[in-house]
Amino acid sequence: MNDVDATGRTGQRGPAPAARRVIAQAGFEARGLLSHGEQLLVSVGLPLMALIALAITDAPSLGMGARIDLATAGVLALAIISTAFTGQAILLGFERRWGVLRMLGTTPLGRDGLLLAKALSVFAVLVVQFLVLGLVAAFLGWRPDPAGIPGAIVVTVLGVLAFVSLAALVGGTLRAEAVLALANLLWIVLAAAGGVLIPADRFPEPWSTIVSFLPSSALGDGLRAALVNGAFPTGDILVLGVWAAVTGLLASRLLRWSD
Template sequence: MTTTTASAPAPLLRRVAAQARFETVAMLRNGEQLLLLVVLPLMGLAGLSLTGMLDAVVPPGAERVDVAVPGVLALCVLSNAFSGQGIQTGFDRRYGVLRLLSTTPLGRGGLIAGKLLAVLAVLAVQYVLVAAVGAALGWRPGVLAVLVSVPVLLLGAAAFTGLGLLLAGTVRAEATLAVTNLVWVLLAAVGGTLFPAGTLPEGPAWLVGLLPSGALGQALRETFLTGAPHPLPLLVLAVWAAGAWAGAVRWFRWS
């Protein structure tokens, strides 16, 4: 009589890396996601840089592309961490994928870690593409500004990933799809993402500055135009990130 022994699961880091790779490829191979993650941001970059829509907010000594690139990078975070992960997670939850994966050796923590790494991997691809197109349009950022922009983007990604998961884990997948698309349009247009909050009347501008989109857009523009962001938008992003993840931990439903 022979006995068989089950093979041991792969180490945790390898499991998380495999899940992150799967999530990244799934996002980049999906035509609708690719449109949201890459095509629309790059179209926005070209439009803002080649037309006069930003002329009123371009500071002396800067070019349109210098204001456009930070806004488009903020839009990339919104597209990737909020809309992309929110929609994908919402439908994974609807079809029972999340519940099944959470019972595997990957576990719930490993699944969330894989999603976070996938967001960062896609964001790296977006950054490279936006920087390449920006450079072709005349963007010449300082090395220090590029380095400082990385933690700012990471903080923004943390806030929007938390918000995306909170939404995907509490409402139906169809509602997640509708809400994320609507919020994407609103925040891109009047949420301080592509256009500085200063272009709005004083009252709405103050409110937009308290949104995660407005805070991220402001922090990135300050980083690339002056070398470092002011503390207030970073604080706003940190508060949104903490609140979103606290809400996701409390109310996220796996099925």
Template sequence: MSKLLSPNAGPASLPRRIMQQGRYETITMLRNGEQLILAIVLPLMALVGLAVTPLLDGLGGSRVDVATPGILALCAMSTAFTGQGIATGFDRRYGVLRFLSTTPLGRTGLIAGKVLAVLVVLVLQVLVVGAVAGLLGWQPRPEAWIPGLGLLILGAAAFTALGLLVAGTVRPEATLAITNLVWILFGALGGIVVPAERLPALVQSIVHFLPSGALGEALREAFLQGTVPLAAVVILVLWTLVAGAAAIRWFKWN
């Protein structure tokens, strides 16, 4: 007991601090009704809608086989960009970020905890969407899971960097508007759910260079054909590096 109460006892180790912060961030995200709608409800509605309509017919697989990879990509964007961006923006507004960055957790631990929370929620999304898609007849290639999960993590990294860039540079109200608007635009016209060839001609040549289009295309090719398009991976890496560097350069903690 005396050892526990010793005034010389130091803070917990960095990995433990990160785990505790990640646990807190995860619980906060899962308790937020708006984020749950973005993370689970809307992707599931989109999955069922695409599975029962002819929009994705003739793309090399059944409707649900073509739709599910895009819905998984949408889940990554929902959690890493919209959800984390909004949460970080309002944490910044109320001084939470400034306070936590001065504690033993530090800025590195804070960011790592947020990334950990994104990955945990993403795992839950994959399990839920995968289960519902399986009930609808989804039959993914077994060998596609390893590259598919790797692509999801890479996509989450890119969208987390973008979310932190927005949340750290504009007002929380503007963050809320921007992240929701981008979610709608990317979801509808960004190539993440609907392949580029089914989009209007005006945007077909652009979506491949967006993180949404690159992630959607890469996941569809991985799960439908068992291959990973190198160009899409390069685009996602570039978005991660550029957005991450910009967030580090211009992020304001208060």
């Protein structure tokens, strides 16, 4: 569409402002995530089943504190990983296969804009996830410590950034079939032995020390420290910040627009 400037000359309208481009793409991404049944199963259904299973059983040990409080914090961390990493990595892998990223590469959005839009779409989906999981957990007796809410918000934001960047690194560099297998495998491994549902200090050494430096453990332990104990988990926040910075930098440089 042509515009007319102050001198009466016509010219081509430039691209929309960067913020508007990112928000528009984020809205498109969020609608896509919420409209796919298989994605909702991974992002809401599986964490919900994990929450109920942990709440009604006595094993495995989740540490000191009310079991439902510990279980809910871990399941919220699992929901973040499900949406920010597993879902996004698989989606990116097949977007490259189908040529969607190649098309986006011709727009002013850019790699950084795409990563930010995907992170914002994850936050939108997390609102739905946290609402559903929180209501069920509250029904089961969950009572988070209000003093820990600021820390939980910081942990959640950095956790989303770290895992979205990791998803972009995996989904933006590997072939779609490899992404599908690796993303699902990592989800299982992290849920079972990555410090998400079971705190890192419940594992034997040296695995306990190794796990404590993973973003999954920092996310799970950070939410447990904040929502169960009302603490501000500085150490876990630092770990997540480092992961977010490193994976974000690598993803912005290595993400490929096509196979």
